[in-house]
Amino acid sequence: MGSRERVVLPGATLGVLGGGQLGRMEAIAARRMGYRVVVLDPEADCPASHVADEHIQADYGDEDAARRLARAVSVVTFEVENVPAATLAAIEALAPVRPGPGALEICRHRVLEKRFLAGRGFPVAPFHVVESLADLEEGLRQLGPPAILKTAEFGYDGKGQRRIQSIDEAAAAYAPFAGRAAVLEAVVPFDAELSVIGARGLDGDFRAFPLLRNAHARHILDVTRAPAGVPLGVETRARELARAIAEALELVGLVTVELFLVGDELIVNELAPRTHNSGHGTIEAASTDQFEQHLRAVCGLPLGETELLRPFAMANLLGDIWGRQEPHWARALSEPGVRLHLYGKKEPRAGRKMGHLTALAASADAAEALVRRARSLL
Ligand code: AMP
Numbered sequence: 001m002g003s004r005e006r007v008v009l010p011g012a013t014l015g016v017l018g019g020g021q022l023g024r025m026e027a028i029a030a031r032r033m034g035y036r037v038v039v040l041d042p043e044a045d046c047p048a049s050h051v052a053d054e055h056i057q058a059d060y061g062d063e064d065a066a067r068r069l070a071r072a073v074s075v076v077t078f079e080v081e082n083v084p085a086a087t088l089a090a091i092e093a094l095a096p097v098r099p100g101p102g103a104l105e106i107c108r109h110r111v112l113e114k115r116f117l118a119g120r121g122f123p124v125a126p127f128h129v130v131e132s133l134a135d136l137e138e139g140l141r142q143l144g145p146p147a148i149l150k151t152a153e154f155g156y157d158g159k160g161q162r163r164i165q166s167i168d169e170a171a172a173a174y175a176p177f178a179g180r181a182a183v184l185e186a187v188v189p190f191d192a193e194l195s196v197i198g199a200r201g202l203d204g205d206f207r208a209f210p211l212l213r214n215a216h217a218r219h220i221l222d223v224t225r226a227p228a229g230v231p232l233g234v235e236t237r238a239r240e241l242a243r244a245i246a247e248a249l250e251l252v253g254l255v256t257v258e259l260f261l262v263g264d265e266l267i268v269n270e271l272a273p274r275t276h277n278s279g280h281g282t283i284e285a286a287s288t289d290q291f292e293q294h295l296r297a298v299c300g301l302p303l304g305e306t307e308l309l310r311p312f313a314m315a316n317l318l319g320d321i322w323g324r325q326e327p328h329w330a331r332a333l334s335e336p337g338v339r340l341h342l343y344g345k346k347e348p349r350a351g352r353k354m355g356h357l358t359a360l361a362a363s364a365d366a367a368e369a370l371v372r373r374a375r376s377l378l
Helices: 021-032 063-072 085-092 101-107 110-119 133-143 167-177 232-249 290-298 329-333 364-376
Strands: 013-017 036-041 054-057 075-078 127-130 147-151 161-164 182-186 192-200 206-208 212-217 220-226 253-262 265-272 312-318 338-342 353-360
Touching (some): 021 036, 085 101, 101 110, 101 265, 110 127, 110 182, 110 265, 133 182, 147 167, 192 232
Antiparallel strands (some): 147 182, 192 206, 192 253
C-alpha cells in the first residue's frame, strides 16, 4: 500500500485506546476537524466518553472489544502505554496502529527504553538493570548511592520509584520491587527539567514544538512554561534529539522526550510515544496544538506549524485543591489571559489530575506569575 492510500481523511473515524484527559483532548481536536471518534476504556464515565461519538467500555485485555474498535475505525492510536501486546496484535490485524506497536513496546518498558537509547548513543544517566537484590547491590556499588530505583513497567508520576541513600538500605528498598524488572539510575544533579514534543508524519516529515520547561511537585508535573529560556544551542540540540529518536523508533505520531539539563548538557530521562501533560499549553499558545498535530500525523496529513504565538505557562489542577466546596472558578477566570480546562472527572482525589489552567502573557515569567496567581485564587 502506498502512503496515499493510508491517509485517513476528515469524515473518517479515529479509534483511541484510553479515555482519560489525553484521549478527551485528542477527541476534541479530532471532532473539530470533522472526524468521528470511538474510544475504548474500562471506565464507565471516563473523560473522553463525554466527547467521543462512541465509547466501548472494556478492559484493555479484552481482545473481542479491541477487534470491535478496530472494525469501527480507520486508524487506532492510544493515550495509555500499558496495553497488552495481544490486544495490539488483534487490532493491527484489522486497522493500522499509529505509532506502531514497536515504539510502544520500547517506551512502555524502562529496561528496553534505556537499552534502546544507550545502544544508539543517546545521552542517558548511568544505569544498571536490576532483577535481583544482588543486582541492586552491584548497581549501588557501581553507580554509588544516592541512586533511584524505578520499576520497568507501570510507573508514572513518581509511582514505582524509590531513592536509595546508602547501600545498607538496599534490602529494605528492594522488597517492593522483588520479582519485577527494575532499573537503578544515578541521581542527575539537574539545573532544569525540560521536555520536547516532536511529531513525525507518515511521509517522514518531522516538526518539534519549542522546548518546554517543567517544574514538578511531589513527582507530579506542576507548572510548564515556554519559551524555556535556554541558550539557542540547547534548544536546537533538544529538537534534533527528538528528531533522531522519532526516526530511530520509526514512529508515526508524537514523541515526547523528557530531558534533564545539566549545565549545557542534555540527558534523556524518559520517552512517551504520545501527547504529554507538558504540551497542554500548545492549545492556546502554538499555531497547531499537540493534539491536532498527533491527529494529523496518525492520519497521514501534513504536519502543522509548531511555532509559539505567545509565551505561556500551564498549571495542573490536582484533586487536592477541592476542599469542602468546589474551587472558585470565576475568581481564577477574572485574571485576563487565563483559560480553564476541566476533564470532567467526578471524584477529586489527592494527586489526581482534574484539569489545568493556561495563561498567555508577554513573557514566560509573566505567564507563570499569572497562572500561579490564578490557581491560588481557586
Ligand atoms: P520519571 O517517572 O522517571 O519521569 O521521574 C519523575 C521525576 O523524578 C522526574 O521528573 C525527576 O524530577 C525525578 N527524577 C527521575 N529520575 C531522576 C534522576 N535520575 N535524577 C534526578 N531526578 C530524577
